[in-house]
Amino acid sequence: MSHLDIHAYLAEFEDIPGTRVFTAARARQGYHLNQFAMSLMKPENRERFKADERGYLDEWAISEEAKQAVLARDYNALLDIGGNIYFLSKLFSTDGIAFAQAVSTMTDMSWPEYRQMMLDGGRSPEGVRSIREGR
């Protein structure tokens, strides 16, 4: 075994452009937000949420900022405050939109542009591997 240092391990994650790795810090910050999203796996909860989004959100111990970001479906903001994409995906399906379409809203592209980029082979890793090393 290697006895890797956790601080060095975690620090590297901050060097990836446009990416939030779901570390303990994010897991803790987003705990109740993610549990809220998970609750949408139950059809009765999806119905209650759809009928009164704000009312349903108010049942959860999440910040006003998080509630606004949910209401606005601002997924980048939700990631910034500890949302995890697999939890948030329960919100995509509640909205009835495709995973890839929801993902596209986090980029600087429209959904048709994003879809075309994927058809053309996806986003190149060139230049987005490392902030520090600019590669």
Added chain:
Amino acid sequence: MSHLDIHAYLAEFEDIPGTRVFTAARARQGYHLNQFAMSLMKPENRERFKADERGYLDEWAISEEAKQAVLARDYNALLDIGGNIYFLSKLFSTDGIAFAQAVSTMTDMSWPEYRQMMLDGGRSPEGVRSIREGR
């Protein structure tokens, strides 16, 4: 690491007198019995069980043999069919009897005799370590 053989590991457990080790085989056999016992951690379930033991038991996927053993508080029988003592202890507390008193019912002693044995230093390991080796 030692790469112990699980068959040899498990076989030794059968060599201990008057003892059922909670192996996978027992865990599987007693699964629903133990889940039933665990349900008695909730006060409302304890009340329901006390009001109608048989009716409550019938809600669980457990054998008639197991139900009879629960009704009779035959803990040796319950251990034989996969009950685990920590799960079954929820039944002791539902009955309001002390853990040691419930345990004494599995021995060939009365509760006062068992209690006296414990005050006198407990049961000696002499002769009850191994069936095969008679020690």
Added chain:
Amino acid sequence: MARITAGVGSSHVPLLGVAHDQGKERDDYFGPIFAGYDWTREWEKQEKPDVVILVYNDHASAFDMRFIPTFAIGCGERYKPADEGWGPRKVPDVIGHPDLAWHIAQSLILDEFDMTIINEMDVDHGLTVPLSMMFGACEAWPTTVIPLAVNVVTYPPPSGNRCWALGEAIARAVESFPEDLNVQIWGTGGMSHQLQGARAGLINPEWDNRFLDLLEAEDDAVRHIPHIEYLRETGSEGIEMVMWLIMRGALGHKVKTLHRHYHVPCSNTAIGHIVLEPNT
């Protein structure tokens, strides 16, 4: 004696389940993807595995943030497809193999793997999509399944080295099971994909194919790839590929490649698929 006869690697993209369930397997978009599984579907009909040890990750379906097991092995009798927000997939229940599963679980714990034993859970696309890819539509899955769920969502996931070692330990456990069973092990997830943020949609075919090459290699260099390399090179969700190392570790040093397939895109993802057999 039970024996591991083959290892299968495959992406488990949820959209593949949708395509399958909606009869779109041969349309322009999905045709080239599913074509790469035709060989495997025929081969599985010949192979008729008794048990598949199916390594996958739960995507916030059975496990929420309250409990996060690193390695969880399903020892239950059966598992229902999870409702991931669209209602459960209309595919058969997954039938477990508790005899072998408990045997493996017990052996792994003796072998100093700190397993979590699971007796009841629903299984999500990570497990049911590979079954659809390998077996197509069926009334009942033609094999029993031992789910092996790996945490690759909350950091850190297990190291590649640990995953490979787990595969080796699984192989020892299977070999010590007395019943004569044809056992396959599948590693699922990957390949390149990033589902979040400004870098979403990242695809790195060169890296993915090098990873497949390393799986085919005789040495075990692939186990030492650090997490950060998966993340930088293949996107944040490319980390799922560590699960393929459990499969590969279970096959022993030398393997023979029976089939290999790679395609871009499927949804946000590159599709990779490989069929290996131990070569001793």
Added chain:
Amino acid sequence: MARITAGVGSSHVPLLGVAHDQGKERDDYFGPIFAGYDWTREWEKQEKPDVVILVYNDHASAFDMRFIPTFAIGCGERYKPADEGWGPRKVPDVIGHPDLAWHIAQSLILDEFDMTIINEMDVDHGLTVPLSMMFGACEAWPTTVIPLAVNVVTYPPPSGNRCWALGEAIARAVESFPEDLNVQIWGTGGMSHQLQGARAGLINPEWDNRFLDLLEAEDDAVRHIPHIEYLRETGSEGIEMVMWLIMRGALGHKVKTLHRHYHVPCSNTAIGHIVLEPNT
């Protein structure tokens, strides 16, 4: 830098909680037991630990048969006393230390321990009884706690060797935490007891005391005691002593004994208690 300043071993018999809660600590039956903790209660008042890593086992309270984690670490903010069938103990809630707990959890997973992370659970007598023994009655526990739950109910539990190694890894993790914290690690459960069947009530003071001697020793021979020896010699529930090895492994090679206590009986059980400090 956080540092492990001491290790404490103690039985966690539920009846001790009852005696404490009902004010019977000094009666004829319980007096000799609690007398052996007087030294420790005074010492803890001086030591004022910031965090206790409390190794214990759940007795079918937080975990039922659906999920059985081998090693589970509590990373939550607080934990309530469990209702074990008599209503919850009227003791304070247990306050966690999520910063250090997550740091340890992450470090252990990198170090190839396959931890289950727990964010919400109730804690049973295995955890709250040692707190009462070491701190007595209080409005709020005078330390934060990181629960570390070990499966010793469903077989196999982790080997003694694995437990010791986990302790070593915990020590490395604590040392790499930047904040200056006084951390203790407690191993609980044991000593001799068998709670089931014809052999119930088994007590082996010679073996128990030899085990305490081995904990005091400079070498690590104690980690190699096989499970079957605990079972044969100390009763089926004596296996709980493997949890003391996690504590002992965290203290390094040489230790100094500050306090030691042994008494028979308490309910079905022998009471053992030891306070060790690293001696480097």
